Amino acid sequence: MVGGAADHPSVLGDYRLEDQVGFYLRRAGQRHAVIFAGHMADGLTPTQWAALVKLAEHHSVSQNLLGRETAMDAATIKGVVDRLAKRGFVATSPDPDDGRRMRVSITSEGIAAVQRGLEPALLITAETLKPLDMAERRALLDLLRKLA
Amino acid sequence: MVGGAADHPSVLGDYRLEDQVGFYLRRAGQRHAVIFAGHMADGLTPTQWAALVKLAEHHSVSQNLLGRETAMDAATIKGVVDRLAKRGFVATSPDPDDGRRMRVSITSEGIAAVQRGLEPALLITAETLKPLDMAERRALLDLLRKLA
DNA sequence: TATTTTTTGTTTGTATACAAACAAAATTCC
DNA sequence: GGAATTTTGTTTGTATACAAACAAAAAATA
Numbered sequence: 001m002v003g004g005a006a007d008h009p010s011v012l013g014d015y016r017l018e019d020q021v022g023f024y025l026r027r028a029g030q031r032h033a034v035i036f037a038g039h040m041a042d043g044l045t046p047t048q049w050a051a052l053v054k055l056a057e058h059h060s061v062s063q064n065l066l067g068r069e070t071a072m073d074a075a076t077i078k079g080v081v082d083r084l085a086k087r088g089f090v091a092t093s094p095d096p097d098d099g100r101r102m103r104v105s106i107t108s109e110g111i112a113a114v115q116r117g118l119e120p121a122l123l124i125t126a127e128t129l130k131p132l133d134m135a136e137r138r139a140l141l142d143l144l145r146k147l148a
Numbered sequence: 149m150v151g152g153a154a155d156h157p158s159v160l161g162d163y164r165l166e167d168q169v170g171f172y173l174r175r176a177g178q179r180h181a182v183i184f185a186g187h188m189a190d191g192l193t194p195t196q197w198a199a200l201v202k203l204a205e206h207h208s209v210s211q212n213l214l215g216r217e218t219a220m221d222a223a224t225i226k227g228v229v230d231r232l233a234k235r236g237f238v239a240t241s242p243d244p245d246d247g248r249r250m251r252v253s254i255t256s257e258g259i260a261a262v263q264r265g266l267e268p269a270l271l272i273t274a275e276t277l278k279p280l281d282m283a284e285r286r287a288l289l290d291l292l293r294k295l296a
Numbered sequence: 297t298a299t300t301t302t303t304t305g306t307t308t309g310t311a312t313a314c315a316a317a318c319a320a321a322a323t324t325c326c
Numbered sequence: 327g328g329a330a331t332t333t334t335g336t337t338t339g340t341a342t343a344c345a346a347a348c349a350a351a352a353a354a355t356a
Contacts, residue, residue, distance in 0.1 A: 027296035148175035
C-alpha cells in the first residue's frame, strides 16, 4: 500500500505543499515585502525603490531598459514610472534620437528620496536575513543567483 | 575617497541592487511563476493550486484557516476561493456551528483538477530547481524555511 | 529601395498581495 | 450576565505582475 493514508485521499500521493520551492519563495517574498513596507522611507515600494536606485546609477535610461535592469516587464515598469513621475521623483521625455523611446531620468527630489531610503534599505536587507548567520546569507544569495 | 566613483553619483555608496536578497527573491519568484504558468493544468495559478492541494488534504476548512495554511491573508484567500468556486472546483457553505465561518470544501471536479495537476506540479518544482544539484536544492529549501 | 522583423511603448484584462475600515458572531474576562 | 476583546469574513483602494493585442518607429534583410 503506497500513498493511501487512512485520513488522506490518495490523490496527492507524497506531494506536500511544504516540500515545494515555489511555496517558500512566495512566503519569503511576502515576509520581505512586509519588512520593506515597515522600514522604507516615503512609502516607496520595492519596485519603486529598485527603479530609483538604477536611475541614481544611470541618471537617464529608456523606460523598457530600466524595466529590464530591475526585472520588470514593459507593462509593469510603465506603472512604476508613472507613479514615480506623479510624485516628482522621476521625469520622462521623448528620446530625440529614437521616436519610440521614452527617456526616464531621476529628479533632484528623486535623489533626495534615495538618500532618505538608503539607511532603511540596508536595514531591510539585514532584517530579512536576520534568521541566517553570515555563511548562510552568502549561501542563500549564491543559490538564488543561480536560480534566477 | 570612499563611495565616490567618477561616473556614479555618490548617493548610493556601496549599495547595489544586485547585493540585496529582496531583489533575488523577486526574480526567483517571477521565474517560478513563469514555469508554473507554462506547465500547470487547467490554467490554475500557484495560489489556486495551493488552496486545492490543502483542500484535498482536509476536504473542508474555514476560509481564513485555508488562507493561513496556504500563506494568504483574508482578503487574498477570498478572491482565490471565489474564483475556484466560480469554476466549480470548490464549494462554500455557512458553518452551522459558527455563524462567522464560511466552510470551503473541494468538489469532485476539484479533485479531478488536482489529479490533472499533480504531474505538472512535480515537473514545475523540478524545472525550477534544475540549475541546482541535489545538495544545493536541499540547502536552498532549508535556508528558505529558516527565512520564512 | 522595399519588405520583413524587431524593438519600444501602451492598453486591457486577470490575478495576487496587503492595508484599512467595517460588521457580525464568538470568546474571554470581570 | 454583561462588557471588552478576538476572530472571521467583506469591501475598497493601491500596487505589482504578466499575457495578449495593438501601434509606431527603427533595424535588418532581401
